Amino acid sequence: MKRFSFLIVTTYALCTFHLQDVSAFSTSFPMTKVIQSKKFSLSASDNDSSVESLREEIESMKREALEKLNALDDKVSSLPRESPISTTVKDVNENEYINDTKKLEPIEIDNETETEYMNRRLKERMAVSNDPEFSPMKLMMNTRDEALLDGSKWKLSLDIGREPGTWMPSDWGISGERLKLDFECEFTGNQLYEREDFLGSMGDAKVLQVMDSKLVLSPSITEGSREIAVKNGGWRVAKGRGPNGSDILRFYIEIEEEIKRKSDSSDVYCPAGRIYLSCGFFNMKRPSNGEKSRYKKRLDDLITRAEELDEEIANAGFFEKFGKNAEMIRLKVEMQDTADRFRGASILEPDSSILKFTPTGEAAITKVGGVCCKVIKGVGVEYHILGRFYCQASRNQ
Template sequence: MCKALILSLLPAVASGASYTSTLIGTSWRVRLDIGLERGSWMPKNIKGWGGSGARVVVSALVDFEAELANEAEELVGPRSQTRVLNARGGGKIVTFDGEQAVDFTSGGWCVQRPLGAQAGSDEGLLRFWLDCPSGCARGDVVVPQGERIFFSTGVWDDAQGVRQLCEKKAMTEERLRGGEAGDSAGKDEDRSSSGFALSLPGAAFRRQVAQQEALTALRSRRAYYESWAGLEEGWEAIPAKQGSLSLKRQSGIGLLGRAIGTEYHILGTFGAERV
């Protein structure tokens, strides 16, 4: 298991008249769940970090603006496609020392897709950042003051793509209901049938295997659709139910004292809800 999350930059989809992200103009509450995750290098960054199993859970209210940001982050996307993420509020956590306010300041966001992918038929990768000037801590889970927190998650942010995703989910559920009913009826038929085809060696078994393979494929597809939030609520954009949080760190120092690489350490997970 890799102990540092080193995320590669995907080529960003070019902006065009045919694609306008449905995230623009929407507001979301993001729920950060900060704590030790498998594979994280945070304990090497801060000795003993998260070893107790403590978690910091806090929310932030953000607006996805159309305005271009005045800075960019390599992980998030190119400057020409990074837009303003407006932070409108933080939250509070309860620590051993009492209640602590956690503040966030505005950052930037961008949706990336591999070259050749289409917004209407391919999910995107939403990445954004928020700064946390207050920092936060609960036991041995500590986010130092002034940290920049990076968020990464899947997203469907095209009107046609969202509509097709909802239609495919409904179609899959209908086929699955019919398939499960047919599978049960087929087993009863196999037990009662004396036809020539079913009298051949292994015919009933092969039929059941084929039915189970089809059902397994449908269940796998249903699980994929269920991994997206807001499909039933009619949200304009559909994020994955769970994304990842990370902090940027230098991976090494050169002879002149300059950083020679960047890596991203897993900080926790997050979810998002339309408001």
């Protein structure tokens, strides 16, 4: 049907085009050209009368063509579905299909993100399945990355001390002294019913349980270890808030007293109250988009070509060096761009050496994270760096 409708429109356009050409003629134009068609002719001697005749002829031809095409269109529409005129893809010769561009459909650019694609596929599968595994509630749970951390237990070691860029007082930790604080916690699946700006949305926040409600200050030369009471906190995965749109795991604990060495010379302390921690979070079930490997291969190829080109420049003649040096400049620019893209892709697909995995291996977090405290300045809020932390999955899962 679409094909015959297209023929109707094409016939009408051609007829209109010829009519416009003829209407452009005037008696003041010295016409010597003779226009001929299947049913009529026009010469310079009978210009005005022939124009009217030509218009009538065209209208008649147009009506006749439309009637024939409509009749043919109706006839084809009435054919049975199994008629020889209908052809499946399997009936078409492969080479003929590839070489005939009229049969090829244009490829649309796919702007669908990976998350959108996975969600759409799950919804499509759920729509045609009676399997309880694809119920709406199960679908919602499967699309929440933070569920992969539910119930996982971790051992954390806080390394409190002066870090570059901290906004802590200028005399805080200037001696280089560090406080080592250890505790174990569980990222529970229980809803946190308390608002905390550091976590963001309360609806996605969950309870962080500190084992035995304590952390341990490691011993030093002058004093032994000490236990400090600590309250449970909360945690949440901040989607897309990290570098290059990566995910961040944010959580906090609440310390009941200021932590400091008993020595009078100590210049570093951990303030009482909530201590905030953050690190990278990665869903290891999410398929790779392959960008990291593609940029890595491209970068290796560019480095190999640069080494070859360096030798060619050394052996090239005076004038030949100009062209090869220009190529080397372009090569270095592309190498820098590819290296930047590779680093960006490496943030989203980090090497396993910088990660610590859940017991199931379905999720991972970076083994080093940041520690900070909240400071109220007037009506504003600042987060001052206290140090960093190291983590590993607890053996007591």
